[in-house]
Amino acid sequence: MTQTDGHFVDGRRAPTETQTQRQPPTQAPTPTKTEAGRRFDALAALFDPTTFRHIEKLGIGPGGRCWEVGAYGNSVVTWLVKKVGPTGRVLVTDTDISRVASAARPPVEVRRHDVGAEPPPDESFDLVHARHVLVHVPDHARALQSMVKALRPGGHLLVEDTDPALQPLLCPDEHGPAQELANRLRQAFRALLAERGADLSYGRRLPRLMREAGLRQVEADVHFPLASPACAELETATVQEVRAHLVSAGRATDEEIDRHLMNVAAGEMDLATAPMISAWGRKARKA
Numbered sequence: 001m002t003q004t005d006g007h008f009v010d011g012r013r014a015p016t017e018t019q020t021q022r023q024p025p026t027q028a029p030t031p032t033k034t035e036a037g038r039r040f041d042a043l044a045a046l047f048d049p050t051t052f053r054h055i056e057k058l059g060i061g062p063g064g065r066c067w068e069v070g071a072y073g074n075s076v077v078t079w080l081v082k083k084v085g086p087t088g089r090v091l092v093t094d095t096d097i098s099r100v101a102s103a104a105r106p107p108v109e110v111r112r113h114d115v116g117a118e119p120p121p122d123e124s125f126d127l128v129h130a131r132h133v134l135v136h137v138p139d140h141a142r143a144l145q146s147m148v149k150a151l152r153p154g155g156h157l158l159v160e161d162t163d164p165a166l167q168p169l170l171c172p173d174e175h176g177p178a179q180e181l182a183n184r185l186r187q188a189f190r191a192l193l194a195e196r197g198a199d200l201s202y203g204r205r206l207p208r209l210m211r212e213a214g215l216r217q218v219e220a221d222v223h224f225p226l227a228s229p230a231c232a233e234l235e236t237a238t239v240q241e242v243r244a245h246l247v248s249a250g251r252a253t254d255e256e257i258d259r260h261l262m263n264v265a266a267g268e269m270d271l272a273t274a275p276m277i278s279a280w281g282r283k284a285r286k287a
Helices: 019-023 035-057 075-084 140-149 177-195 203-212 229-248 256-265
Strands: 065-069 088-092 108-112 123-132 151-162 216-223 276-282
Touching: 019 177, 035 123, 035 151, 035 229, 065 075, 065 108, 065 140, 075 088, 123 140, 140 151, 140 216, 151 203, 177 229, 177 256, 203 216, 216 256, 229 256
Parallel strands: 065 088, 065 123, 088 108, 123 151
Antiparallel strands: 151 276, 216 276
């Protein structure tokens, strides 16, 4: 499985020994946790406020029943628990539940589940939410239909995914050699993702796909982080994980990657992520 920003091959899997044994250049900060953990923390810092804003708008409150699809960490789950309270329910599913196992206490249930290959849970929900999930599920259509099926009449689906093809640059303001190198490495990374089956333009299709799946009142917006410290943290962790793939594929040299990491650590570049498209819709009430 692949994800377009911050996750390579399988973002929920621990980095291999080859990926973790190489240290960054001396000028760059030394990691204190796995690169995957650093990425998840950066993604939460960048995108949690947008996710929370949308869920607030959808009106989820005490007693609500929620299905969180794809568990990269506890931040969204913890926030949902506060919203639904002790009378609510939050089901968290993923193919790898190691990062959220600690959250498995009422009203949270954690369950191993593949949304793109298995039937949906045998219950209905007021909210189904997936962030940075469908883009790396091989059977997009089945996963989307599964989530729609799990909604109660009047329930809401919120799907959020990045669209790297919509804005492919790491440095939109490419005014010098450091920025040029950053964009070239980003292009090399995305070429590898495309070779591994990542759909780099999936996010923009979400509104149409949700309407075709039968949802009503479908809307969407885009969040485009730029010049955030979390962008730099995400870039450093991502490059550290994928550098072996870039080098072995002949798309970058170790010297180029080391130079790029030093540039990022210097804090003088305005880094961006791929835009995250949030799309939401409502299941029709029974007549």
